[in-house]
Amino acid sequence: MPKFVYDFTEGNKDLKDLLGGKGANLAEMTNLGLPVPPGFTITTDACRHYLAHGTTPDGLDDEVTSHLEALERTMGRRLGDAADPLLVSVRSGAKFSMPGMMDTVLNIGLSDESVDALAKKAYWEQFERSPEFVVAFIPGDPLLTAAFEHDPSLLEHAFASHVVLATPTNLIALLRTVAASWQQEALADNAREVQQLGRELYKRLSTFGEHLARTGKGLATAVEAYNDAVGSLERRVLPQARRFHELGVMGGADRELPELEELDAVARRPQEADIPSAPALELVVETGRLELPGAAEA
Numbered sequence: 001m002p003k004f005v006y007d008f009t010e011g012n013k014d015l016k017d018l019l020g021g022k023g024a025n026l027a028e029m030t031n032l033g034l035p036v037p038p039g040f041t042i043t044t045d046a047c048r049h050y051l052a053h054g055t056t057p058d059g060l061d062d063e064v065t066s067h068l069e070a071l072e073r074t075m076g077r078r079l080g081d082a083a084d085p086l087l088v089s090v091r092s093g094a095k096f097s098m099p100g101m102m103d104t105v106l107n108i109g110l111s112d113e114s115v116d117a118l119a120k121k122a123y124w125e126q127f128e129r130s131p132e133f134v135v136a137f138i139p140g141d142p143l144l145t146a147a148f149e150h151d152p153s154l155l156e157h158a159f160a161s162h163v164v165l166a167t168p169t170n171l172i173a174l175l176r177t178v179a180a181s182w183q184q185e186a187l188a189d190n191a192r193e194v195q196q197l198g199r200e201l202y203k204r205l206s207t208f209g210e211h212l213a214r215t216g217k218g219l220a221t222a223v224e225a226y227n228d229a230v231g232s233l234e235r236r237v238l239p240q241a242r243r244f245h246e247l248g249v250m251g252g253a254d255r256e257l258p259e260l261e262e263l264d265a266v267a268r269r270p271q272e273a274d275i276p277s278a279p280a281l282e283l284v285v286e287t288g289r290l291e292l293p294g295a296a297e298a
């Protein structure tokens with residue numbers, strides 16, 4: 001019985017007549033050890049048989065099933081599985097490349113059950129403050145249109161499961177929207193941090209002002225006590241002490257008692273105007289700028 005299915009590990013670049021250009025090149029890259037996803041190729045002989053007879057050749061279904069089961073074992077997933085589905089792509093090819101002429105079908109195995117399984121993975125939980133949805137990219141608008149025709153509720157079901165179905169038409173717009181939301185979130189985080197820093201700075205300035213005020217009061221008290229002591233000394237002690245000098249009790253070489261002067265300078269006490277009340281910090285994120293209300297008047 002002829003062989004109609006070849007694993008990527010079985011072919012090579014010289015089998016383009018049998019495997020087509022894509023299949024032969026994938027086999028060659030696999031043999032070279034390049035990181036090619038596992039897969040298999042249905043030969044051009046099977047295609048010719050279908051074109052000639054209108055049916056697939058005997059044994060083809062069994063070969064495809066056998067290779068698909070081997071692919072599932074390699075990937076550790078099963079096609080159509082509700083918990084961890086395997087999604088595969090099918091690409092047609094020929095011996096010579098014909099861009100735009102060959103059919104491609106991706107994400108075979110995508111269904112309501114696989115959408116639910118994709119949502120349950122909750123990829124967003126792996127990243128802090130990330131959007132809570134998963135983007136399932138469908139590489140062609142006609143494919144998604146056909147899916148909606150088959151199941152009109154697929155889009156709503158996907159949204160309810162935190163899965164966004166994207167196509168080439170809306171993928172870039174979707175990514176830009178997500179990027180803009182991340183930038184806005186970053187600005188909001190910066191605003192909150194600036195607000196917190198402002199509050200903390202004012203709290204520390206207030207504490208420092210209280211300490212400084214107490215220090216000033218202590219200096220003023222010390223100056224007042226010093227002046228009182230000088231006044232008492234001048235009035236009650238020194239006059240009696242100077243009598244010793246007048247009576248000649250002290251020798252000529254002894255120095256006279258010094259004159260003590262009161263201190264007139266006092267520590268300046270902080271006034272209320274020097275330490276204003278705590279300002280209301282309100283940071284507004286608008287048009288990509290951080291604005292502080294009242295900053296222009298400061």
